Amino acid sequence: MKEINTISFIGSGNVATNLAIALYAKGFKINTILSKTLKNATVLASKVNAKGTDQLYQLEPTSDLYIISLKDDVIDIYLKDLNLHNSLIVHTSGSYETTKLAEFSTRTGSFYPLQTFNRDVSVDFSAVPIIIESENSEIIKSLLYVAKKLTEHTHILSASQKKALHISAIGINNFTHFILSKSKQYCENNNLSFNLLKPLLKQTIETLSNEESPLQKQTGPARRGDLAIIKEHIEALTSDKEFQALYKNLSQYILSEFHGEKYKL
Numbered sequence: 001m002k003e004i005n006t007i008s009f010i011g012s013g014n015v016a017t018n019l020a021i022a023l024y025a026k027g028f029k030i031n032t033i034l035s036k037t038l039k040n041a042t043v044l045a046s047k048v049n050a051k052g053t054d055q056l057y058q059l060e061p062t063s064d065l066y067i068i069s070l071k072d073d074v075i076d077i078y079l080k081d082l083n084l085h086n087s088l089i090v091h092t093s094g095s096y097e098t099t100k101l102a103e104f105s106t107r108t109g110s111f112y113p114l115q116t117f118n119r120d121v122s123v124d125f126s127a128v129p130i131i132i133e134s135e136n137s138e139i140i141k142s143l144l145y146v147a148k149k150l151t152e153h154t155h156i157l158s159a160s161q162k163k164a165l166h167i168s169a170i171g172i173n174n175f176t177h178f179i180l181s182k183s184k185q186y187c188e189n190n191n192l193s194f195n196l197l198k199p200l201l202k203q204t205i206e207t208l209s210n211e212e213s214p215l216q217k218q219t220g221p222a223r224r225g226d227l228a229i230i231k232e233h234i235e236a237l238t239s240d241k242e243f244q245a246l247y248k249n250l251s252q253y254i255l256s257e258f259h260g261e262k263y264k265l
Helices: 015-025 037-045 074-078 100-103 136-149 159-189 192-206 229-234 243-260
Strands: 006-010 031-032 051-053 066-070 088-091 109-115 130-133 153-158
Touching: 015 031, 015 066, 015 136, 031 037, 037 051, 066 074, 066 192, 074 100, 088 100, 088 136, 100 109, 109 136, 109 159, 130 136, 130 159, 136 153, 136 192, 136 229, 159 192, 159 243, 229 243
Parallel strands: 006 031, 006 066, 031 051, 066 088, 088 109, 130 153
Antiparallel strands: 109 130
16 A cells, blocks of 8 residues: 555645645645636645645646546546646545546546535534545555544445435435525515524434434424325415425425325325
């Protein structure tokens, strides 16, 4: 196993910012922050004692590890102009196919922190699962060495497992945020404070357990099969067609789950 001591980042967004700062705090030397926006590169570089640049040729050529933290659709565009053919390069995406990196290097992998990030909010990586994926066992060992500096929650998954995990993560995080935004807007439209719902939201999350299905905690009119209340709510949402459709569709899914074909909205 080749021990990793020096790291360069390609990207300076939310994931790169949190990851670079966390790795720097654990003693890794951060060589370069390369970003299409020089200001973003230099801001992050100043926090990790690195060189910030928007010029491809200024990327440090001898780093032990190159972490690509970019939108999936621009990863290939960046890499085709970089000479990293014998370098260890990994991406942080849950959806980008790691096999595509083979075009740019013989040593590749995925280093996927399973968390939502904001560059202005620090994250405690000790509670974050980090997913490692590579077809090379020695690379897996090297990446685990880095990951274990940050967290005990390290996992080696196949490409298909990682994809399934990412889809599940979208359901639990991205879809939940959308539903919350619709509920919040509906509160505001009816002169209600969204803060009234926060204790319920907190309790909803805290009562979940690894030992049981979230469906075991399901409550509400759809769980009970109370069509009269559901239809009344759908009618009340007439002025908000988007939330109305969301309410109706999710209610139908829950009705079908618990009552089969008995009820149709």
